[in-house]
Amino acid sequence: MFAGPVDFLKGVVAMEGLPPADRVEVCFAGRSNVGKSSLINALTGRKSLARASNTPGRTQEINYFTAGDSHYLVDLPGYGYAEAPVAVVAKWQRLLKSYLGGRQTLRRAFVLIDMRHGIKAVDEEILTLLDRSAVTFEVVLTKADKVKAADHDKIIAQVRAALQKHTAAYPEIVVTSSEKGDGIETLRAIIATMA
Ligand code: GTP
Numbered sequence: 001m002f003a004g005p006v007d008f009l010k011g012v013v014a015m016e017g018l019p020p021a022d023r024v025e026v027c028f029a030g031r032s033n034v035g036k037s038s039l040i041n042a043l044t045g046r047k048s049l050a051r052a053s054n055t056p057g058r059t060q061e062i063n064y065f066t067a068g069d070s071h072y073l074v075d076l077p078g079y080g081y082a083e084a085p086v087a088v089v090a091k092w093q094r095l096l097k098s099y100l101g102g103r104q105t106l107r108r109a110f111v112l113i114d115m116r117h118g119i120k121a122v123d124e125e126i127l128t129l130l131d132r133s134a135v136t137f138e139v140v141l142t143k144a145d146k147v148k149a150a151d152h153d154k155i156i157a158q159v160r161a162a163l164q165k166h167t168a169a170y171p172e173i174v175v176t177s178s179e180k181g182d183g184i185e186t187l188r189a190i191i192a193t194m195a
């Protein structure tokens, strides 16, 4: 667990609203409904810290959580939500670009991919943006409990192949289930040991 309390700090809608860059920071990106908020809840052991819901697109702000005294966990707005108004999407894309390109203390982006679906075109966009921003990213496969164990290796191999062309990709892939707890301790250790 993280040394010290875990708390929601603030929701940010513009670069000026970012908290002081004085901690190790990791962010969680992924399609709407992929399980970002659920993963943050599982990582922190706080069931309803980050709101998890069935309503896609609900997390509309860059949500900052303090994890212990040394880390920020950052829940990014979900992308690929078809019903979001064009103007709203454009505003988020601008903010996302500024954030990924300009946040000095951002150590790694965890890009969540639904294990049932793999990497889609809409995911490729953010992976390319991460390459360009030179933000190291690590793929986290979510909802592993929805995939037969016999299919895991094949899916991991497909994802690994799709990552070949990405210069900012970290080689490790973490398989998780926020529901069952798979991979949560592994991911927590990866984050907690970043200093
Ligand atoms: P946005 O904030 O809209 O971008 O979504 P999100 O990525 O934060 O997804 P969220 O955590 O709200 O989860 C979306 C839905 O998937 C919820 O109904 C969760 O209960 C479900 N879910 C999340 N993680 C898992 C998991 O590991 N296994 C299963 N079976 N369901 C999950």
Ligand code: MG
Residues within 6 Å of the ligand: 036, 037, 038, 051, 052, 053, 058, 059, 075
């Ligand atoms: Mg969310």
